[in-house]
Amino acid sequence: MLALNQPTNRTGKQIVLHVDMDSFFASVEVREKPELKGLPVVVGSDPKGGKGRGVVSTCSYEARKYGIHSAMPVSQAYKLCPDAAFVPVNMKLYAQVSGNVMEIMKVFAEKFQQYSVDEAFLVPGPEIKSFEEAAIIGLRIKDEILKQERITCSVGVGPNKLIAKIGSKFQKPDGLTVIRPEDVQEFLYPLNVSKIPGIGGKTTEALKLMGITKVEELANCDVQRLSERFGKMGLWMKQVSHGLDFSEVKEWEEAVKSISRSGTFAEDTNDPVKIAGFLELLAESVHRALLRDGFLFKIVTLRVRYEDFSTYTRSKTIPVCTSDIFVIKRVSMQLLAEFIGKQKIRLVGVGVSRLRERDTRQTKITDF
Numbered sequence: 001m002l003a004l005n006q007p008t009n010r011t012g013k014q015i016v017l018h019v020d021m022d023s024f025f026a027s028v029e030v031r032e033k034p035e036l037k038g039l040p041v042v043v044g045s046d047p048k049g050g051k052g053r054g055v056v057s058t059c060s061y062e063a064r065k066y067g068i069h070s071a072m073p074v075s076q077a078y079k080l081c082p083d084a085a086f087v088p089v090n091m092k093l094y095a096q097v098s099g100n101v102m103e104i105m106k107v108f109a110e111k112f113q114q115y116s117v118d119e120a121f122l123v124p125g126p127e128i129k130s131f132e133e134a135a136i137i138g139l140r141i142k143d144e145i146l147k148q149e150r151i152t153c154s155v156g157v158g159p160n161k162l163i164a165k166i167g168s169k170f171q172k173p174d175g176l177t178v179i180r181p182e183d184v185q186e187f188l189y190p191l192n193v194s195k196i197p198g199i200g201g202k203t204t205e206a207l208k209l210m211g212i213t214k215v216e217e218l219a220n221c222d223v224q225r226l227s228e229r230f231g232k233m234g235l236w237m238k239q240v241s242h243g244l245d246f247s248e249v250k251e252w253e254e255a256v257k258s259i260s261r262s263g264t265f266a267e268d269t270n271d272p273v274k275i276a277g278f279l280e281l282l283a284e285s286v287h288r289a290l291l292r293d294g295f296l297f298k299i300v301t302l303r304v305r306y307e308d309f310s311t312y313t314r315s316k317t318i319p320v321c322t323s324d325i326f327v328i329k330r331v332s333m334q335l336l337a338e339f340i341g342k343q344k345i346r347l348v349g350v351g352v353s354r355l356r357e358r359d360t361r362q363t364k365i366t367d368f
Contacts (some may be wrong), residue, residue, distance in 0.1 A: 013181065015134045016249060017122050018156045018164035019141060022173035024118035026060040027151040028097050029087050040084040042068060047078035047086050057089050061173060097149055100262075103349070104144045107285065108262050110139050111249045119168075121161050121249045131157060135178045142176065147264045148305075148347060159184065161321035162245035165197055189216035196240055203230070215241050259293070260301070260351025261285045266305055266306040268344035275345055279332055282350045287325040290352065294320035297352035300328055302335035305347035314338065321356055328352060 021027065030036045032135040040063035045054020052074045059068045066081040106112050109122035124137050140154035145153050154175040156167025163184055165266045167177040179187045191217055194204045212218050219241035226234030261282040269275065292296065301315040314335040320329060332350045339345065
């Protein structure tokens with residue numbers, strides 16, 4: 001469901017998207033085991049007939065109707081719904097799907113920040129000048145994730161990370177909510193204070209004792225009163241109750257291991273010209289990211305997914321580190337030759353790895 005008012009250009013104003021996978025682990029399990037579709041699915045420890053000592057990692061929306069939720073003792077979940085499908089955690093699989101999902105999002109991002117295994121913030125490129133255009137980006141992300149990974153997500157679009165994150169949870173599952181700056185107060189004020197990320201159960205109860213249950217009541221509360229009760233957190237709560245958040249969207253400060261881009265064709269194809277042209281566009285996107293972040297690479301990797309969803313990767317190490325776009329295109333085309341003509345292709349992707357920071361002695365390779 002899309003919540004949009006009249007289009008308003010916000011040129012020069014920040015637009016942030018928050019993408020949150022829907023019941024991520026459970027959705028991946030249902031994708032892998034279609035017989036689970038429509039059933040209450042609980043991912044976590046073995047309930048052992050109600051005597052298990054572990055906890056619920058996550059559960060499907062069908063299971064939530066029984067009152068089951070994340071971090072609940074699995075024994076309690078079993079009592080609430082003994083007929084649920086209890087499946088063990090498969091973190092290796094979830095990490096693989098998470099990586100694929102994050103790569104899909106990066107195609108649409110000028111700035112990108114993975115927030116957890118199943119959610120991320122992104123700022124679209126400068127060509128996106130309105131919240132209406134950002135909504136289209138949100139729909140494209142949802143469509144690509146559904147096409148490539150066969151799971152759904154929800155997207156929030158707002159003027160900052162706080163509003164975008166609240167928005168992504170507003171119409172779950174499979175939702176899209178857009179909140180423009182002029183609509184922030186109208187959107188936030190009716191919500192329970194527990195909807196604000198960072199206000200947990202204990203703080204919610206403490207606020208309730210002060211007569212505060214809605215965001216509007218929090219916004220109208222005297223800041224001195226909040227500070228006396230909560231210290232510095234009181235100042236923060238006053239700020240976020242007005243929808244203010246000045247944190248930036250940026251990558252965690254850790255080594256970047258690779259840069260890659262992938263995309264799904266509108267229809268499966270074996271047309272070599274169409275495939276090669278699409279691969280060139282992806283290579284150009286990878287190259288722009290390399291230049292933006294100041295990296296050289298030494299390995300080019302191609303990813304191909306056929307119409308039957310079988311997926312293959314091929315890599316080639318080049319002699320010297322470079323950032324030459326022609327190397328990316330040439331090597332990826334060489335690797336692609338193996339896959340042309342066998343069956344129709346659904347998805348292609350290209351990436352570079354073994355990165356190092358650029359220096360003044362950057363080398364370009366044109367012959368190998």
